[in-house]
Amino acid sequence: MKCKLCNEKEADQTGSHITSAFLLASQIGKRGEENGYLITTNPEQDYSKNQGDTGIKEDFILCRGCEKRLGVVESIYATEITQKIEDEKYEQNFERIDFENGHYKLNCKKISSIAFQLLIQSNIWRASISKQPVYAHFQLSPELEERLRFNLDLFLPTYMNNKISQSEKDWIKMIEACKDIFDCIPLATIKAEKIENKDATFEFFDNLSKNPYHIILNEYVIYLFNNSLDWYDDFFELKDEFILNEIINDVPEKAIITIISNERYMQIVEKIRDLAVKQRIKKIEKQCIKELLSKGVQITPDVLKQMVIEKVNEIKM
Incomplete structure (x- = not known):
């Protein structure tokens, strides 16, 4: 079977995380020490069984090279966003703009906006191609799935002779010079402000909402839009709380994370649990x-x- 990303090499990688491992580390624990509990509507499910991270990993969908390529953007995002966004020492890295309703947005100044986009795109694309039960019901349109795949394959670092052939600095310089051909698929990335107990967060891919697609990855609420920016579906009930143009990442120069209170985030989580x-x-x-x-x-x-x-x-x- 060919790698689903490059469509060239054999898909020989085992244990590929569908969701970037660092995004879910607070939920499942460190590699090799994972704790995971799948919430489903199956009447026969035994909730006492620790499933580890088996539900969010899959074998033989990527080649080893593409796994490494994805790892580059994961490392950049983890370093510049995950490790710093809640740390006051790095507040200068994030330009804060407050909204009247108490929400605010952060313009992320230290990360390549394209690397930012690629990380989010890669997680959504992997969920769409996965056959694991957690993701199997979630399916992008064939056209959108291919747009994401093509974009990722075109812009991720080059892998040659069993290694990434570019330094991170050279790669970022290259992609920034190619902004005019980057397919910036509109995304709204919304984060709970600062959840101390992140065991209370989880993954959710809505199988009904398409305009936009609705996704939760740990403390992030993500909307993936079509190019017309239609916001018809509102399962998370956030539509009336934002002006879309103020929070959307729809051009290569933007790397915006919108912040909502922990309480507002938990209202969304509780709604899903109740359903x-x-x-x-x-x-x-x-x-x-x-x-x-x-x-x-x-x-x-x-x-x-x-x-x-x-x-x-x-x-x-």
């Missing part, structure tokens, strides 16, 4: 009805409610 619980209860109810019918038991609201409660109590947490 998952409701869907799971519905599935348990259907399962109970089938069992009662098979046993010839008369189904009444009280009988059904009692059986559902028993099933819920059997779930291992």
Whole structure:
């Protein structure tokens, strides 16, 4: 099987993280010490089982070279954003602009805006091509998926003779000189201000919202738009809280992260959790009805409610 990124070399890499490992380190722990718990609507799921990071890794979708190429932008983002955005020592690296509703945005001054875009694009693209259960329901349109793939392959560092052939400095100089051909697919990147307990965050890829696509990666809420910047879908209910042109990354010169309060972020998370619980209860109810019918038991609201409660109590947490 060919690498899904370069479409040339054999996909010989094992254990490729679909989501950049550093983005989820607060959730799953360090490499080799991962702790991961998948939240689904499956009535049979055992929540007591630590799944580690197996659900966010996949074998044989990338070649080793492309894995290394992706690692370059991951390293840059981790160094310039993840390690500094919440540290007051580096506040000069981020130009803060406040909004009237209490939210604000940060213009990230120390990272290449193209490297910033490539990191976000790469995570969305990998989720779209993955067959892992966490991501399998999420699918970009074929045209958009190919736009992302082509953009990544064109702009990621060159890999030759079993190594990255450019220094980070030379690569950034090169991509900055090619801004006019970079496909800057519109993105809004929104972050919870400063969540201390990041075990409370998680990954979510909405399978219904397309205009824009709705994504949560740890403490980030990400919207991927089409070129017309249509904002019709509003599952996260943030549309009325922003003027889109003020937060969108739609030209190569922009590297904007919009900040919302921890409380506002958790409202979104809790909404998703509540919906998952409701869907799971519905599935348990259907399962109970089938069992009662098979046993010839008369189904009444009280009988059904009692059986559902028993099933819920059997779930291992």
